[in-house]
Structure formats: structure tokens, C-alpha cells
Amino acid sequence: MTSVTAYFNDIINKQLEYKKKPIKLSGISTGGRSGGCFIYGKKHYLIIGKESKTSNYGYAVKELKPASMFAKYFLFIFFDFLDVIIYIADTPPAFVVAIAKWIEGIGKSIGEAVSPVIPQVETSPTFALVFSVIFMTGAVLFLYLFWFKGVARFHGTEHRAIAAAENEDIQNYEKYSVVNDRCGGTFILSIYAYLFIAIYFIVFILGLPGYGVYTLTMVLMFLEAKYFHHYNVLGIIFGRVLQRKLTTKEPFEWQNEIGKKGIAELMKAEKGETYLEKEVLFDKKLKRIPI
Numbered sequence: 001m002t003s004v005t006a007y008f009n010d011i012i013n014k015q016l017e018y019k020k021k022p023i024k025l026s027g028i029s030t031g032g033r034s035g036g037c038f039i040y041g042k043k044h045y046l047i048i049g050k051e052s053k054t055s056n057y058g059y060a061v062k063e064l065k066p067a068s069m070f071a072k073y074f075l076f077i078f079f080d081f082l083d084v085i086i087y088i089a090d091t092p093p094a095f096v097v098a099i100a101k102w103i104e105g106i107g108k109s110i111g112e113a114v115s116p117v118i119p120q121v122e123t124s125p126t127f128a129l130v131f132s133v134i135f136m137t138g139a140v141l142f143l144y145l146f147w148f149k150g151v152a153r154f155h156g157t158e159h160r161a162i163a164a165a166e167n168e169d170i171q172n173y174e175k176y177s178v179v180n181d182r183c184g185g186t187f188i189l190s191i192y193a194y195l196f197i198a199i200y201f202i203v204f205i206l207g208l209p210g211y212g213v214y215t216l217t218m219v220l221m222f223l224e225a226k227y228f229h230h231y232n233v234l235g236i237i238f239g240r241v242l243q244r245k246l247t248t249k250e251p252f253e254w255q256n257e258i259g260k261k262g263i264a265e266l267m268k269a270e271k272g273e274t275y276l277e278k279e280v281l282f283d284k285k286l287k288r289i290p291i
Contacts, residue, residue: 008233015181015230018166023267025162026072029155037158039266040064040072046266048157048258051280056289057254058280059262061269075184076222079214087211152249157256159183159248161263170267173260178248179240182229185247186239187221190232194220254282 018024029037036049045068047060062068070077088096156178163176198216202208224232251259258281268275283289 011181011233011236012230015236018182019230021166023166023168023270025165027158027162028071028074029151029158035151035154037154038071039158039161039263040068041266041270044266044269045072046161046262048161048255048262049154050284054280055284056280057258057282057284057286058278059258059265060278061262061265061275062277076218079218082214083212086214090209090211152247153251153255155243156248157251157259159243160251160256161259164260165263165267170260170264173263174256178250179243181236181239182225183239183243183247185242186229186232186236187224188242189235189238190224191217191221194224254286254288257281 023041025039025041027037027039029035030049036047039046039048042064044061044063047062050057051060064072092100159178159180160173160176163180164170164173167176169176194217195213197220198213199210202213202216203210229236261279261281265275265277265279280289
């Protein structure tokens with residue numbers, strides 16, 4: 001029991017140490033077989049991955065502007081958007097109803113034209129259930145192969161770069177772990193708890209039909225991230241397992257090189273020093289580009 005308590009206290013103390021750090025960064029890793037990642041500071045952000053025009057690999061440091069701020073807070077904005085969609089679906093304005101009826105009419109016309117040539121097949125509930133399970137399993141495998149498999153190493157690059165910069169130890173970049181205790185995966189358990197709290201408060205206490213549930217959930221998550229994430233020990237442990245087993249992998253050597261150079265330039269930009277805004281280090285075949 002003492003060892004368990006010590007383990008929990010170690011997690012809490014490491015998170016409390018982080019709260020005292022002068023540098024705090026956040027990041028997002030993107031999908032696709034090649035992947036990429038974004039790392040956000042207060043005034044600038046770093047892009048690591050493919051250059052859009054040539055498909056060569058490198059980094060770019062850019063100033064944070066409204067569009068990039070939208071990306072930085074995408075999850076919060078997305079949850080707000082869900083509430084807006086729910087509200088509009090329940091109380092649609094006249095033009096939305098008109099568009100929906102127009103689309104419905106087109107669909108009905110196409111269905112009536114096509115249905116005579118489609119054989120009518122009846123299946124049992126068991127078949128429908130088995131088919132659904134197979135379909136969902138296939139969808140999950142597809143996402144893993146074409147999204148997580150590509151993004152996992154860049155996800156690890158993102159975590160390592162952030163850790164090296166926050167510890168002001170970029171010269172020893174490679175020693176830092178790809179597992180981060182502030183990764184979004186460490187919030188998965190608590191987000192379900194906040195969702196139930198939001199539903200109970202909004203639906204049962206305020207008597208509203210669910211409007212604002214997702215926004216309140218994100219507000220609670222934001223408060224945890226800012227003030228008490230260090231007490232979410234079970235969530236952090238779950239996030240560690242998730243990262244080690246699925247969502248992060250050890251970056252390739254070329255990813256480490258791009259991450260190390262890129263995060264160094266981001267830190268220069270954040271400190272107001274002269275920085276190299278963009279550099280391409282490897283071609284699309286991952287061969288080193290001569291200096």
C-alpha cells in the first residue's frame with residue numbers, strides 16, 4: 001500500500017513541478033500515413049512535417065494569428081459547435097427547414113427511381129448485429145492503419161520536443177520521453193465524468209433539453225488542465241498506458257532531428273531572438289538534403 005501511495009504522490013509532485021515552469025507549451029498531432037504536428041507557444045507556433053508544395057520534410061515557425069488560434073483551441077470550439085448544432089436541430093430557422101426538405105425531396109426522387117432495380121433482401125436481427133460489429137471493427141482498424149500508425153511517431157516527436165523545451169534542455173533532446181502526463185489521453189476518464197456532471201446539472205437541475213452540455217464539459221476540462229490535473233492520478237496512469245500501447249511511438253532519427261531543430265527555433269522566437277523561420281531537412285524520400 002505504501003508503494004502505491006508513493007507512486008501516486010510521485011505523479012502529483014511531478015505535475016506540481018510542471019506548474020512552476022516558466023515555459024508552457026501545447027501541441028496537436030495530425031493524421032495521415034505521414035502525419036505531422038503543431039506545437040504552440042504564447043506568440044508563435046511550430047509546424048513539423050511535410051512541406052505542402054514539395055512534400056519535403058522540415059519545420060516552420062509562424063506567428064500566432066486568429067486562424068492559428070482557432071486550431072490551438074480547436075477542441076473547445078468543436079464542443080461549442082456541437083451545442084450549436086443540437087440547438088439548431090431542435091429549433092431550426094425557416095431557411096434550414098426549407099433546405100432540409102429540398103434535400104429530402106431529391107433523396108426521395110432518387111430512391112424511388114433506383115429501388116425497383118435493387119433486390120429486396122431480408123436479414124435476421126442476429127445478422128444485422130454481427131454485420132455491424134464487423135463493420136465497426138473494420139472502421140477502427142482502418143483508422144489505426146491510416147491515421148494512428150502515421151501519427152504515432154509525430155505524436156511522440158511533439159511530446160519529446162515540448163518536454164525538452166520546458167526543461168530548457170534542448171541540447172539533450174533525445175533523452176526525453178515520448179509519454180507526456182498532460183497528453184489529451186490523460187483526460188479521457190475525467191471527460192466522461194464531466195459529461196455526466198454537465199448532463200445532470202443542465203438537464204435535471206436547470207431543466208433544459210441538453211443545450212450547453214458539451215460546452216460545460218469543456219469548461220470543466222479546461223479548469224482541470226489549469227488548476228487540478230495533478231490530482232487526476234487514475235487518468236494520468238490510463239493516459240500513460242494508452243500512449244505506450246497505441247498513440248505514441250519512438251520517433252525515427254530524422255523526426256528527432258527535425259523536432260530538435262524546430263523547437264530550438266520556436267524558443268528563440270518566443271524569447272524575441274532572431275530565428276530561422278523555415279528549414280527543409282529531408283526530401284520526400286527521406287534523404288538528407290545537403291546544406
